[in-house]
Amino acid sequence: MTKKNVDDYLTEGIYGTRQTKKAERKKFLGTIRERVVIALTKGQVMSDKGLSELNEAMQANKGAKLLLNGHIGYKFLKEEKALANKYNIEYSVITNENADTNIGAVLTYDFAIDKENIFIEESQESEKDTDKKTTSKESFLAKVKKWFA
Numbered sequence: 001m002t003k004k005n006v007d008d009y010l011t012e013g014i015y016g017t018r019q020t021k022k023a024e025r026k027k028f029l030g031t032i033r034e035r036v037v038i039a040l041t042k043g044q045v046m047s048d049k050g051l052s053e054l055n056e057a058m059q060a061n062k063g064a065k066l067l068l069n070g071h072i073g074y075k076f077l078k079e080e081k082a083l084a085n086k087y088n089i090e091y092s093v094i095t096n097e098n099a100d101t102n103i104g105a106v107l108t109y110d111f112a113i114d115k116e117n118i119f120i121e122e123s124q125e126s127e128k129d130t131d132k133k134t135t136s137k138e139s140f141l142a143k144v145k146k147w148f149a
Contacts, residue, residue: 020032026096026098026099026101027099027101027103028067028101028103028106028108029067029068029069029094029096029101029103029106030067030094030096031067031106031108033118034112034113034114035108035109035110035111035112035113036106036107036108036113036115036118037057037061037064037107037108037109037113037115037118038050038053038054038057038106038107038118038119038120039103039105039106039107039118039119039120040054040103040104040105040106040120041102041103041104041119042069042071042072042102042103042104043104044104044120045068045069045072045076045077045080045104045105046072046073046076046104048079049120050105050120051079051080051083053120054080054083054105054107055083057107058083058084058086058087058089058107059087061107061109062087062088062089063109064089064107064108064109065089065090065091065092065107065108065109065110066080066084066089066090066091066092066105066106066107066108067091067092067094067105067106067107067108068080068081068091068092068093068094068104068105069093069094069095069101069103069104069105070093070094070095070096071095072104077093077105080105089107
């Protein structure tokens, strides 16, 4: 490791300490992927679809910290905050104007855990709903075709 010179100290003073993996930190609300236990998208947070998985993850990882996206309205974050309070898990609302991310909430540690699957898969119910929508659209189109036939 090299010795720091005056320019390095000035750069750190002006811009802060250098961070690794800036793109990951922007995406995962200030942390990096290897530290994440579970991550919820904005849609999952706003619709409360991942609460049961988040509850299980908080129950199993009581030393973790919850990071919430500050660009989501506070009324949507109420359930996640209640879960964090239930398990005495520290939480922070992160608002980074320079980063646009689809992540709504992240349960994370201060050290690497390298969990492979951190995202919650969409439920089978949503797939059934989209199938119903496509069949109703097809049937509507079929009706319109019959009118002109």
